Amino acid sequence: MQLIKENTESQLVKSLLIIFIGSIILTVSAKIKIPFYPVPMTMQTFIVLFLGISFGYKIALATVSLYLLEGILGLPVFSNSPERGVGLAYFTGPTMGYLIGFLSACFLASLVKNDDNYFLIFFKLIFSVSTIYIFGILWLGTLIGWDKPIFTLGVMPFLVAEIFKICLLTLITKKIIKLRKFI
Numbered sequence: 001m002q003l004i005k006e007n008t009e010s011q012l013v014k015s016l017l018i019i020f021i022g023s024i025i026l027t028v029s030a031k032i033k034i035p036f037y038p039v040p041m042t043m044q045t046f047i048v049l050f051l052g053i054s055f056g057y058k059i060a061l062a063t064v065s066l067y068l069l070e071g072i073l074g075l076p077v078f079s080n081s082p083e084r085g086v087g088l089a090y091f092t093g094p095t096m097g098y099l100i101g102f103l104s105a106c107f108l109a110s111l112v113k114n115d116d117n118y119f120l121i122f123f124k125l126i127f128s129v130s131t132i133y134i135f136g137i138l139w140l141g142t143l144i145g146w147d148k149p150i151f152t153l154g155v156m157p158f159l160v161a162e163i164f165k166i167c168l169l170t171l172i173t174k175k176i177i178k179l180r181k182f183i
Contacts, residue, residue: 015059022051022063023070027077041161042079045129048102049169052109052128053176060106068099097139101132114177122170129162 029043051060071077074087078099081090091099108128112121133155141150 015062018055018059019062019066022047022055022059023067023077026051026063026067027070030077030079041158041165043165044079044102045105045132045162046165046169048106048132049109049125049128049165050176052106053112053169053173054180055110056180057107057110060110061103064102064106068102071099094140094143095136096143098132098136100139101135104131104135105129112173112177114174118170121173122166125166125169125173129166133158 026044026047029047032042034041034043048060048064051063054060055063067077068091071081071086072088072091076082076086078086078090078095080095084090085093105128108131109125112124116124137150137154140154141148144150
């Protein structure tokens, strides 16, 4: 009985450590901008999907939730903070829908299985990342008005970068899932 209790406590500590480190990695991925045309690319969506694939939906959702909470509480974790503000004011700005979409994307990415073929992995990841943009344009349209070219502003500039990230993740997903059993 004692061994089970120690193992459970050890697993809890390990999970909390992964969640904390994951939120730091997500923050770093938001801050590093990679020159890409037409909009600089961050690796946030890559990390969000990576979390779901690597650790499953529970840890991924907890990690993204911690990241969002840190930002809401005023820590400068988001991509354009502190330059464009911090806290709830930044969170409820134009990017809120995308940030909320991180939750659905990491959950859906966790559904990728090792026995999926590369074609299926690619489409599951496309679907996962699409939810980020669906939530994003729904909020953006509500915020700035539906008379604006929402898709052109909120999705088009990021498509090439997203395809690149999805292709990269598709190629390494089976290796990531195999490593999961060691964590």
